[in-house]
Amino acid sequence: MKSPDPLDATHDAGLRSCIDSANGHGEFPIQNLPLGVFSPGDGAARGGVAIGDDIVDLPALAAAGFLDAAAAHAARSTAGLAPMSSQSAEALTDELRTASLDALLALPSSARAALRAQLSRLLAYDSVRRTELLAGRGRWLHSARDCRLHRPTRVRNFTDCMASLHHVARAGRQLRPDNPVLPNLWYVPAAYHSRASSVQVSGVDVRRPCGQIPVSGGVPRFGPTQALDYEAEIALWIGGENPLGTPVPIADAGARIAGVGLLNDWSAREIQRWETQPLGPLLGKSFHTTVSPWIVTSQALQPYRTSLAPRAEGEPLPLPHLFDEQDQRLGGWLIEIEAWLHTPALRAAGRGPERLARASFRDFHWTPAQLVAHLTSNGCNLLPGDLLGSGTLSGREEREAGCLLELSQRGQQPLTLGNGEQRRWLQDGDEVILRGHCEVEGRVRIGLGECRAHVLPALVAAHG
Amino acid sequence: MKSPDPLDATHDAGLRSCIDSANGHGEFPIQNLPLGVFSPGDGAARGGVAIGDDIVDLPALAAAGFLDAAAAHAARSTAGLAPMSSQSAEALTDELRTASLDALLALPSSARAALRAQLSRLLAYDSVRRTELLAGRGRWLHSARDCRLHRPTRVRNFTDCMASLHHVARAGRQLRPDNPVLPNLWYVPAAYHSRASSVQVSGVDVRRPCGQIPVSGGVPRFGPTQALDYEAEIALWIGGENPLGTPVPIADAGARIAGVGLLNDWSAREIQRWETQPLGPLLGKSFHTTVSPWIVTSQALQPYRTSLAPRAEGEPLPLPHLFDEQDQRLGGWLIEIEAWLHTPALRAAGRGPERLARASFRDFHWTPAQLVAHLTSNGCNLLPGDLLGSGTLSGREEREAGCLLELSQRGQQPLTLGNGEQRRWLQDGDEVILRGHCEVEGRVRIGLGECRAHVLPALVAAHG
Secondary structure (H helix, E strand, C coil): CCCCCCCCHHHCCCCCECCHHHCCCCCCCCCCCCEEEEEECCCCCEEEEEECCEEEEHHHHHHCCCCCHHHHHHHHCCECCCCCCCCCHHHCCHHHHCCCCHHHHHCCHHHHHHHHHHHHHHCECCCCCHHHHHCCECCCEEEHHHEEEECCCCCCCEEEECCCHHHHHHHHHHHCCCCCCCHHHHCCCCEEEECCCCEEECCCCEECCEEEECCCCCCCEEEECCCEECEEEEEEEECCCCCCCCCCCHHHHHHHEEEEEEEECCEEHHHHHHHCCCCCCCCCCCCCEEECCCEEECCCCHHHEECCCCCCCCCCCCCHHHCCHHHHHHCEECEEEEEEEECHHHHHCCCCCEEEEEEEHHHCCCCHHHHHHHHCCCCCCCCCCCEEECCCCCCCCHHHCCEHHHHCCCCCCCEECCCCCEECCCCCCCEEEEEEEECCCCCCCEEEEEEEEEEECCCCHHHC | CCCCCCCCHHHCCCCCECCHHHCCCCCCCCCCCCEEEEEECCCCCEEEEEECCEEEEHHHHHHCCCCCHHHHHHHHCCECCCCCCCCCHHHCCHHHHCCCCHHHHHCCHHHHHHHHHHHHHHCECCCCCHHHHHCCECCCEEEHHHEEEECCCCCCCEEEECCCHHHHHHHHHHHCCCCCCCHHHHCCCCEEEECCCCEEECCCCEECCEEEECCCCCCCEEEECCCEECEEEEEEEECCCCCCCCCCCHHHHHHHEEEEEEEECCEEHHHHHHHCCCCCCCCCCCCCEEECCCEEECCCCHHHEECCCCCCCCCCCCCHHHCCHHHHHHCEECEEEEEEEECHHHHHCCCCCEEEEEEEHHHCCCCHHHHHHHHCCCCCCCCCCCEEECCCCCCCCHHHCCEHHHHCCCCCCCEECCCCCEECCCCCCCEEEEEEEECCCCCCCEEEEEEEEEEECCCCHHHC
8 A cells, every 4th residue: 555645744643723613623623624525505516625614615716716726626636517509408408417526536646646735734723714714604614414425426327335234244144143254254245236226315215115025925915115225335425537458556546535424324124135136235225325425534533543353363464456565554443433323112102212323433344445456457447436335334242233234133132222212123114324534643533524315105005 | 800901912022122232132132121220431320220231211201301201200319419509508418419310219119110112112123313312422312331320219218028938938947947948938028127228239249257256165265257148039120109107019019119120138147147036137137238230120020920839738828918819819020040150260260150949939928018017017117129039949859059158058068169269158259149030931031130348358457
């Protein structure tokens, strides 16, 4: 792995912002500066950066002359496509008109680092342009609560991985008690292509899907899933592009992660179980995937680099094309993620959501660099803005499990909430909330924001 | 299924074109008029229609006033995006700048039918604008041999299905002689999401991929696949869009197929076998997929509608949400596809390619409408320009098998070519060519064009 960027002035724990709400914010202090796509009020979507309770408008900042040439170019790349000459206006579908970070993620990471460095100075407490900046409310500075957040990239490809072998073992133990981890999974960072079109930003409700439900007797029935689950994952957002046919060596692979977020890989377990042989999961997953709106950049994550938890005695080593010394030492991040559940009954009683589980990024078996090196090892091309899901993040302990399949033992042992309610699987009206944070001694805590959505009842009429 | 469009003047077998090469062309007579994306000489890519040995430039035709308002709108939607105001030029990535048929496929099918009707009259032998049209060579009329052909859509999503149970049974028999078809496959039109970014147009060479190869003893080795295969499939191109959460009823599902082409789902068999549990095929497929450049529209296919071959006695019926009377009667097309192999030795001897197999669309178990109804049954959204692969098209007979896995019995019984060469799997320098045609008594034969690519040797240096 190439030497990670050194820590710089943007990571200084003493840095404070001229945006008051950013100081002590816990999610988006000035040390974070995550990237996203937003629309203020009735305005069109464009790229922005979260700072405390505000969002900085990147194209507007560039247009107002706050940024030098390189940073301004990066900022302008996040603008939506404007209406054009009549000759090609018809080719501009809604999808293309909507802004995305794809073009920004296509730039070299140095462009994003330059943008970050300028924003850090501009938003600092002692910013030389503080007065001008703060005068731009409604122009280049917006209150986040007045904005809509969008999917950060076009997600041209979405590959969901299975980087936690604790998840694999706990799910596999229910099927194969003696041999929970298939032999290939010590060598293959297992993954499947998942559905890109149904990836939605946090806040979009999830419709309970219908599907083929296996029934004893052999003839399945078609109806709403009764085993709706969430999966708590890390979203890994790809920067740059390798040409088709050209693998990314492990030493360069970590640099292809432009940033991270949270991902909920909603799953319908009986549909998944019935369909999964021989081609893997499909409709049990493709109805909806939720991502958090903000991309916490690899630059922001620098202070939190760490190794993954050590392998157990006797576990096989990865093949050489997936092994790199520096990646072994620094290929993970100190990120903790939590899953919370808010039910209609909790809401009715004025109670908040309850935490179901918590787990650490260090519990993954495979690093992001190993995932990228594996996925490109056959020459497959990863594009800017592509999405990788880490797979369910589960730790060693029972309460570190990232889905109900594990927490309720495949629905056999219901969870009991603080108000006495029980859950084997998700019910209509439930809201699942994922949160994630980076913390390390001597550094300011930064957050990944939230990934949340409610479950809507199934539409049954359409299929009789 | 909604009543299919009736046959109209565009299907008339007596129709001849003022473009001489179109008459008796066998692939692209005036009854076909397939849609694609091309660039003439050094020009930018734009939408076109194949007619004989020529290509009609759709945006240029519209600009020159040959089309009425509705057809002109459809034609202009295939233009690439022009350079724009400086404010958003940075957001226009190369991918967006390149023309695609996505916007045309987002229009109602009536728009494509209107375009077809006007083109049919304009290109007819007795066209009232014949002189003007033929005077436009180099402007709205180009010789196909001087043009580059491109991927017809952006392929935002690519789902590969397994619609032939003959393929399933023959591949499954090698693993499970007593139970070649898993019980769920009588109900589930099995499919998996495949890699969209590596879908390439015909003519782009395929690099032999490296990957993890299982070895007796348990520790795999990393190296070039020795079991490179092709899979002969039909490409189904999606038109229109269903909102996320809204299934497409079986009666409406056939109308979501805007047209068809050919697809080669290149496969690395040992890589696929080693990785496939528990999540399905991934790197054994994601290195490259080839599609033919032309979309033969569902309008052009109307005269060739037919039922699939009848099910065998005792075969389970599909569930109600996948069953529609009219789809059972007319849900297939009379398309025959052929796979040909050209080896370096055949070329050196001045010999042409040899036909490996031939199969009929009627041998599929599932209709395109059933695939669409199944894939959206959980509410998943299919987007304009999305690609479905039919899965390997194999018939009942041994020589109707659509891949070497079947033809060589998983490499155990090599094929012998006319020059004495043998093939268990593909070798470097081999070229695979897929062809497809529609023929029916009393109608002109139309073709799907070609889907071809050479195999390049593996890049081994990169991974030591």
